[in-house]
Amino acid sequence: MVSLWGSKNKDDDRPTQDGEEDHTEATTSQPQPNRRSEEATERTRLLPRNDRGQGYLSPDDPAVSPYNLWSVRALRWFEVLFLLITCLWWVLLFISIFVSPPYFNSRGSGFFDVAYTTLTIGNILTALLFFATPSTAMSVLSMATSVLLLIDMIIILAVPRIRVEEGWIGIASVIWAALIGLYNVVTNKTVKWGKAEEEERLTGRQETRRSLREWCAVFTATFLMSIYVVIVVLLTAVLVLRSRDATLPAPGKRYLVDNDQYAVHFACVGNQTYYPNGKPKPTVLLEGGYMPVEDSFEGWVYDAWTNKTIDRYCYWDRPGIAWSDNAPSPHSAGMSADAISEALAVAGEDGPWILVSAGVGSIYSRVFSARHPRDIRGMMFIDGLHEDLLYKIANPGRGFILWGRGIISPLGLDRLAGALFKGRTKEDRVFGKSSYQGGKFIKNKLQENLVANSLTKNEVVTARNIQAPKVPLVVVTSGVHLKKDKDWERKQEDLTKVTEKLVAWDIVKGAPSEEIWRSAEGRKVLEKRLGELYQAS
Template identity: 50%
Template sequence: MKRFFNSGTSRQSQSGRSEPDESASRESVNPAAASEADETTRLLPNRIDSSYGGGYLSPDDPAVTPYNLFFVRAAHLFTIFLLFLTSIWWILLLVALFVTPPGFETRGSPFTAFSYASVAVTLLAVGLLFFAAPSKSVRIITGVVALFLFINTIITASVERTRHEEGWVGITSVAWAFAVSIWTIVTDRLVQWGKREEEERLTGRPESRRTLLEWMEVSVSSIALLILCAVSALLFCTLILRSLDSGLAPPGKRYWVDGNKYEIHVYCHGSKSKEPLPTVLFEGGDDPVENGLWQFAQNAVQNGSINRYCFADRPGLGWSDTAPSPFSAGQATEALSEALARAGEKGPWVLVGAGSGSIYSRVFSSRHGTEIEGLLLIDPLHEDLLGRVGAPTRGFWLWLRGILSPLGIDSVPGALFNGRTREDRVWGRAAYQTSKTIFAKLQESLVAKSLTRRDAITSRAIQYQDTPLTVISSGKMIHRDKAWQSKQEDLTKLTHALLHWDVVEDAPHEIWRTLEGRELIEKRLKKMVHLSLKRPINAVKAAAIISGGDTL
């Protein structure tokens, strides 16, 4: 139906001549008598006399816009408000990657929640940039994104382990991203309706063609949303893998620590002998104990070298949850002590620390001196070399890998084409690809040169000097790195009771990977465990035993 405008137009007299419209003249003379301004009178004061047919505007006229409608303008403002709120959430999650704000703890990886927040921010930003260029293709692609996000929300909330790890922060992030995707679809459809209504009202018919600028806007927005669609699909695949991995039961039990903020996995095996033999407590290096040292410990029990052993996964490794940031070696030791106490394991202990894990064993030894019967360090990391762990370039690459890790760029192809199993991803050769492990490594790197180094230096100052000590070093590491050699020698002076310093010539950093290394470690460990039967109880330990407590 055609619509004509009387304001400011002329009318035809009976004689066919054009005569001024008296009402228009009166309105021009007396503006107060004019009708209330609307988008037509406000935006188009002098355009009705154009030569475009029947008093309609040209479709290319900038006044033909969906922004004329109140609902479209309100949707635009509300989208800006949503982008503002989502950006605040995104910034908080970005900060949580380095320092956990109070209440923002996740027991899994904060990288996952950050990924969903990034999806939500991108959806809103793209929607605002191309707000006035609605497209059916955009709505279809966004619908696919919304479908993936909806499924991810259901899986995250319904699978017990993912719900436990993500907590309210992760569930809120994925649910919010889904809600934003639905709003994006609704907004695009609203703008499409408003655009058609205004074109019919102002030009006489809906416009089916697009300008070159509109085609460019639709193309760019479609490409951006296609990338988001791929991201959502990868997030879905990674979440499926995590759900499958959650079915892998831990060999031990998880215990709440630090005010029930997160859980630590503890596993102990072997019999408690009638003789007061100590329990061997293993601390892994870059990898969890399960990846190599666990098999060694099992063989040592079977061979009769030791009677019983325990190990606990550090936060973020193996079956343990991640801890809030920052997280130092001292905090890890406190969590380990609490988990062992909840598990009913009281020692005495012979500590075996490998690589970077030797830092944690040393801190534990210094804080539980009366319970420690020996300290065996396997190619240990010296506190003066923690700068390598905390190097800025290493921290940056860990952060970048963490940002990409929820996409499963490594883990998904590994599972589909390389035969990676659940064991590989939880504690094995592919564990370094998971978001949780990468976050734990980032935490370690962030405080290596500050908090952890301070803990290591302090532990050396308060270390019991009569604790038997054995150091076993890698020949390959010593020959390749002179600084490593000198620091290995320095670590033999941790106590006054050095039993052995051995160098396994052809062994790598993980000395137990070689037959010679395994045999030597087991031999030294057996001697240290049984040596405790011959050691006299010193006055400090006797006082602690009589009082039933520890001297820390």
Template identity: 50%
Template sequence: MVGNNNSSNSKKPWSSLSASTSSSPNEPHEANEHTRLLPNRIDSTTGPVGPAPGPGGGYLSPSDPAVSPYNLFTVRLFRSLTILFTLLAFAWWVLLLVSVFVTPPGLHIRGSPFFAFSYATVSLLTLIVLLLFFAVPSKSARTLSFVTGGVLVVDVIMILAVARLRHEEGVVGTISVVWALLVAIWSGVVGRTVKWGKAEEEERLTGRPETRRTVFEWSEVLLSTIALACIAVAVILMTLTLTLRAVDSGARPPGERYWVDEDKYQIHLHCVGNRTDGHGGKTITVLIEGGEDPVERGLWQFAEGAVKNGSIGRYCFADRPGMAWSDTAPSPLSASMASDVLSETLARAGEEGPWVLMSAGIGSLYSRVFSSRHGDQVHGILMIDPLHEDLLGRVARPGRGFWLWLRGFISPCGIDRILGALLRGRRSADRIWGRASYQSGTTIFAKLQESLVADSLTKRDVASSRAIQDKDTPVVVISSGKQLRKDREWEVKQRDLSHLTRYLEAWDIVEEAPHRVWDDLKGREVIEKRLERLVRFRL
């Protein structure tokens, strides 16, 4: 009798469900979400081991696999959407990764492409973490997702509100940060939905929501919390770096920026001096090409001093794409492409020469390509410790390329730039073209572009330029004595460059000068003397 009563009581929790699906005990239940998933458990009168005790007889054990939030259509829908979003995020991530090396049409970013790539990485990692720990929601994970979303709201506002950031990030960067924001919000909403679904199913199938967790579940919660905390910290650092970029956008460049390459991006050009001399003729303009560093870091100050001393009357310089004040160019970017960009910039500014070209280090390769294409306007070439095309393999080393890519990938976090601003008093000028400019994502990207094609496209461009170079153009080579002494191959190639044309004006070796010869007092004196001679010779 007692057994019969218990059996009758055990049916009570499901009476309303039975009434809604069948008109009599002998008729089959109408299929619904619960009966379809648990056809053999829903009307069970036994627990996991035997007859269920008490009035809750028929409830499942909390550890039963059937007690799952996946029983609910809403939870399954959210998981399917999360998988779809993950596939879309992965496709976007791959596109942005490829665009660093070869820019597809419409994916060019005028600033650092690593910023958009980092936002895409944040989105992808957030979705992967969400999928891995989907069925184990936690308050800490939801909180971190919403904190990340709040910080990303600040990023979106800054990019849209600051004109320079909006110009640099463009559509691709803006889409990336908005997508990261939506993913962060989605992660929090999904976590809340799964928590609700889990509680619903536990109460329906076990009689009460389960507040305890297994050791495995606690491990999953810990791992998801650590992963999302790392993502949140990275986003906060990216926001601080973006803030520094917003501050730097207020610094006005000397000269002007000009649209080039069908108005895809802008190149900075700065000229000082009168275009005509006192007799109605054109002033010979010294066109400066920077080396491994922007022109503004050293050579600009040297040119200013040369004008004040009367050694030269006029100079111009343009920052190569990605350097200092110039936007980045699509990949790949070879020496001939950069030379075309320089020519277009000068044309748009109304600068026609005649020129004396002064260049340093790797910049000498760009000047040589420019000279070969504007031979009638080039009245002299002065190269400061120039890089020879046969040594471009050093620039194109795979290890160097990977290191540049890795530096670019972490550059949006900007730890070194943030610490420099907070602890070392670094200013906008330091970050744009000064001693901290090498930390900039645009500069790193420019050097990566240079490295990727150095031993292929650029080497071919320079070899072609040598063949068509005007052989009557005066050439001056000024070499670093320190560099020659430590690198025998460098010395051999410096000698070869002294035979670039039939007219060698001089090959000077400044014994105690480093690679940046103008950093040495004697080196500056030699450069100014030779530059003045090249300019005066053609007057």
């Protein structure tokens, strides 16, 4: 061993003779193949191999990343593009709640569209935040979300009433949400494959362990995706409730108005009667207050019809209430008056009319009366709202609360609880005490809030200036309300001056505020005064 090493050293130290090549220098200086000159691909090694080993990187090296693959980078770019498109769509939907762009209005509330789009944005953001940390849980939850969204799409398309309310906007929103969920499943699996590919290429093996940071990312992503699944379950449950409610037949008919943009519900009880001279007798036309006419307001009028106090009455649901569609935004009292006027014309109803209204409905009746001066034979205000008090409806805080309620209304937290634990029926949800929980009803109140102290107030002030002065008028006020609010008493007194022909101003003691008909004394007074108006006409 020693002689061999010595021999080698001796040969190395021997001077080179003339004409003899120095093989050592030749070997050292001989140019090696230039690996860098070869065209690089995504599979080209980052470190060259050498005699000491394979040149693998540490699994913790930042260079070990699925982003090295162009396919993974392309998927992420598309994810960002989808986020931009979805955000733009969300902005359009948000604006349409307050001001409907042309051909962008929905006959439903529009809150479902916003809910699906908000869910899509959350889904995309989660995918982007945890893009490089794929997991089986994310794939499973994304797939579950997509399947539920596809079920929602089937429900919307299968139920005609829901399909009409949601329109192409709602259908497009739910389809887009489902497609994004499926895309995220594909992305998650592709990144998982790319991560394994890069680890094998750069570290020599696939890394099966996760760092604490990666485990935190997986846990957070799984938690968020679980929330999305719960949200979609609630959306689906509410759609099932809506499909059940859609089977409830309307008492009357729905008429398309405003260039067929939406439909309103109109119904009548009793047949048209005539005087001996052939002229038609007046029909009582009801205008509800805060709640739908069918809730309880119609009850005492039905009793009056049964008792032959009146021969016929009709009623309608303002846009967004009971069986009526939502109207495009903004929507004022004057627009509602135009809607019922158009519906009456289509239905072949010419009047004449005795207008009976409660609460804020008195505002709508007054505008309608001013636009049909020759057809009005009497008016009755039941705790009617004065135009000077419209600012209470237009309160910004109230509007913000309504908007917030509308945004969460698709989850149906209160509606589902009522159906499951309180036995709420579809009648109760459509026109009863639970109807205020629906998105359509909330949008109606939000629209009312947005223009109450501007468009609507201007319309009712104008109506007062052109109101026919000889129309018989009855004002009935809740005594309970008067005790609570002295300003209300002054405004009620001013309502008695809307026309010059006041028949009576009754104050019913003990009657509930804005629901005088719920007391026995109130129903007695209301039927008596309605009969007097009917006979006087």
